[in-house]
Amino acid sequence: MTGRGRHIVIILLVASIVPVLGIGMAFGSVSLPLGFTLQTLVDATFGNVPADGNRLADIVLQIRLPRTLAAFVVGSGLSMVGVAMQALVRNPLAEPYVLGISGGASAGASLFYMGLIPTFIAARIDISLAAFLGALLSISVVYLVARGGGRLSVSRLLLAGVALAAFMAAISAFVTIASEDANKTRAVLFWLMGSFHDITWSDLPLAATVTLLGGLVLMSLSRPLDALLSGEEPARSLGVRVEGLKKGLILLSALVTGVLVSISGAIGFVGLIIPHSVRSMFGISHRWVLPGSILLGGIFMVLADTLSQVMLPGQQLPVGIVTALCGVPFFLMLLRRTNYQFK
Amino acid sequence: MIRVLLYGFLVGGLSFIAGCGSNPETSSEAPFATLTDGLGRTVIMEQPPERVVSIAPGATHVVRAAGGISSLVGVTTADYDADDLSHLPRVSALPLDLEAIVALDPDLVLASDQVNDPSHANLFEALDIPMIYLGSDSWEDVRDSIVMTGTILGSREEAIAAADSLESSRNDLISLTGSIPSPPSAIFLVSPIRSYSFGKGSYVLDLMRWAGLDPLTAEFDTPAPVLDDEWVLLSNPDIIVGAFGEGDAVEALLSNHPTWRSLDAVRKGRIINVPVPLILTPGPDNVRAAWHMARAAHPELFESTERAAR
Numbered sequence A: 001m002t003g004r005g006r007h008i009v010i011i012l013l014v015a016s017i018v019p020v021l022g023i024g025m026a027f028g029s030v031s032l033p034l035g036f037t038l039q040t041l042v043d044a045t046f047g048n049v050p051a052d053g054n055r056l057a058d059i060v061l062q063i064r065l066p067r068t069l070a071a072f073v074v075g076s077g078l079s080m081v082g083v084a085m086q087a088l089v090r091n092p093l094a095e096p097y098v099l100g101i102s103g104g105a106s107a108g109a110s111l112f113y114m115g116l117i118p119t120f121i122a123a124r125i126d127i128s129l130a131a132f133l134g135a136l137l138s139i140s141v142v143y144l145v146a147r148g149g150g151r152l153s154v155s156r157l158l159l160a161g162v163a164l165a166a167f168m169a170a171i172s173a174f175v176t177i178a179s180e181d182a183n184k185t186r187a188v189l190f191w192l193m194g195s196f197h198d199i200t201w202s203d204l205p206l207a208a209t210v211t212l213l214g215g216l217v218l219m220s221l222s223r224p225l226d227a228l229l230s231g232e233e234p235a236r237s238l239g240v241r242v243e244g245l246k247k248g249l250i251l252l253s254a255l256v257t258g259v260l261v262s263i264s265g266a267i268g269f270v271g272l273i274i275p276h277s278v279r280s281m282f283g284i285s286h287r288w289v290l291p292g293s294i295l296l297g298g299i300f301m302v303l304a305d306t307l308s309q310v311m312l313p314g315q316q317l318p319v320g321i322v323t324a325l326c327g328v329p330f331f332l333m334l335l336r337r338t339n340y341q342f343k
Numbered sequence B: 001m002i003r004v005l006l007y008g009f010l011v012g013g014l015s016f017i018a019g020c021g022s023n024p025e026t027s028s029e030a031p032f033a034t035l036t037d038g039l040g041r042t043v044i045m046e047q048p049p050e051r052v053v054s055i056a057p058g059a060t061h062v063v064r065a066a067g068g069i070s071s072l073v074g075v076t077t078a079d080y081d082a083d084d085l086s087h088l089p090r091v092s093a094l095p096l097d098l099e100a101i102v103a104l105d106p107d108l109v110l111a112s113d114q115v116n117d118p119s120h121a122n123l124f125e126a127l128d129i130p131m132i133y134l135g136s137d138s139w140e141d142v143r144d145s146i147v148m149t150g151t152i153l154g155s156r157e158e159a160i161a162a163a164d165s166l167e168s169s170r171n172d173l174i175s176l177t178g179s180i181p182s183p184p185s186a187i188f189l190v191s192p193i194r195s196y197s198f199g200k201g202s203y204v205l206d207l208m209r210w211a212g213l214d215p216l217t218a219e220f221d222t223p224a225p226v227l228d229d230e231w232v233l234l235s236n237p238d239i240i241v242g243a244f245g246e247g248d249a250v251e252a253l254l255s256n257h258p259t260w261r262s263l264d265a266v267r268k269g270r271i272i273n274v275p276v277p278l279i280l281t282p283g284p285d286n287v288r289a290a291w292h293m294a295r296a297a298h299p300e301l302f303e304s305t306e307r308a309a310r
Helices: A003-026 A034-045 A055-089 A101-113 A127-146 A154-178 A182-192 A201-220 A222-229 A232-237 A242-264 A270-282 A286-311 A319-336 B012-020 B057-065 B098-103 B120-126 B139-153 B156-177 B203-210 B229-235 B249-256 B258-262 B286-297 B299-309
Strands: B033-036 B042-045 B052-054 B072-076 B108-112 B131-134 B185-189 B239-242 B271-273
Touching (some): A003 A034, A003 A055, A003 A286, A034 A055, A055 A127, A055 A242, A055 A270, A055 A286, A055 B258, A101 A127, A101 A182, A201 A222, A201 A242, A201 A286, A222 A232, A222 A286, A232 A242, A270 A286, A286 A319, B052 B057, B057 B072, B057 B108, B057 B131, B057 B139, B057 B156, B131 B139, B139 B156, B156 B203, B185 B203, B185 B229, B203 B286, B229 B258, B239 B249, B239 B286, B249 B258, B249 B271, B271 B286
Parallel strands (some): B052 B108, B108 B131, B185 B239, B239 B271
16 A cells, blocks of 8 residues: 555544444444434533433433443554554564453452452552553563574464463452352453443543553654564664563553453454554554554444444443454464464 | 142152162162152152252252251352351352262252253262252242152141242232332342343242332343443333342442432432342242332332231
8 A cells, every 4th residue: 555545544544533433422222312412412512511310411421422432442552552562573463362461451450359469469559550460460471481592483472372361361260250249250250251331431541541652652663663573683783672672562561451451351352353454454564553553443442342232232242242253253364374474 | 830840759658658768779669759840850769868958049948948957968158147057068059069069978959940050960860869950930930849848858738838828928919019000110130230130031020020010121031131321221210129238239339330320219219129148049038028129119008008907
């Protein structure tokens, strides 16, 4: 695709944000008149806050709006982390969920939520930090296992990711089964599947800030990331501080994934599908792949979440089910390729 | 329901007497009982049971109602604390701790057709331990389960009296709430955190109807729908019923569902917290749960009835 073509696609993606958010606002678990939804949004925009007790306005402003925005933020963030992970390991199969990072974040958050972190630690952290620490632990272990002799083995990487994901899932399952609080167990089991049902406005600032700052940092690293794709030695010869860059990517990925997982649970495969789709349009330059993935990831997640809401009217269906149904065939298709390297 | 208890005892008292003195070699003798359980399985019991393990809290409740609590040698870790169970060892039923159950040397395992895995019957059959799934799909199932359990455990008269008493109590309640011209709409929540509820065909919806409530979740075909907040807000139930446990139910609900402040049920304080052991265990105690709901939902009905009684 030419530079002009890329510009046009980015502009189209930006232009589609509002209509997609509109779809997210228009469709939900229950059917609301479109005119009412629109009017409520317009009124709120101009400071006309609906009176207390207006349940329909609450659906629009207190449930759908924060939920739709959170879906966009989480989709953008996870896609962005997918790009970062793929650059780090120089392989398009890397993704927070596949590599066990989301699982680590889930395990950290589950341990915290179920009250199984020692009090003297739990008193000093919150659920986001617990998720971050879990994510950091997972990615560090996977990376160390996969790396040997100065090279990163793709097969070891994936196997280590699968193993860590299973290990972390086992920890999450253990703490939920071992818990004597049935209510918390039910809540955690549902949350582990990935869901935006519990989103409130208070969840958004941290998630949006971390995603935005993470995106800016990664955008500023576009050239080093491009250089890293060609290998560590070539990157070094181009003046890239490879070790520092890798550590930074690990930290950033763990931070963004941890914060996002703490509000939405582990939602898989977005970081795989989206960067791959964007690369198929833009090529491998991170100058384009990153903004494209951030935009398309957000759009995809809003649509996936909307689908999850209309599939079982009146009931909750975790969005992680929808993304897995889309993502697993995609992942298997990628695996079928004889050479899953960046072209 | 028919699938519950076609418990015709083939040779009633005679086989009971014969069974008391039988041993494995005298297999030509008639069994103590042949019955059909809540899953429609035919269960043959060679001997009257003396060591019973309950692997469902509902089954424990049925045994208690049937007057057979002294036959129990073990109950589940999920059973609620009660004085008459305090001396009994506890075993895990979900997941099933087979070794711990077998170690109690039971000659009968009682389960619930609503809770326990049907395939577990094969495990106990292989060990020659009879297993009966007590029916609790409907009130008729529960009543029949009580009578059958009492008959097996040698307290048939007591069980029949208990079943009749519960039946009478239930009928009184239905008769009382039947006079309500327009039952208030209600939803039931298993927990204040995640909105697990009960769908079409659930025993909880039956209890709500006995209590003079109109359960809104009857529209869901799934047995355990997780209610979406949007749906709850749009449905705007008159009453929220739940098994919220200890603590302030309203505070717990609102901290997990802040948008529910605008619901009529919340604004008018019409939140009914039913004791967990009464409602979340399908069985005889459910009649008390229905009365609890009815008293809280229709205080005026009970005040006028009590005035009339005075």
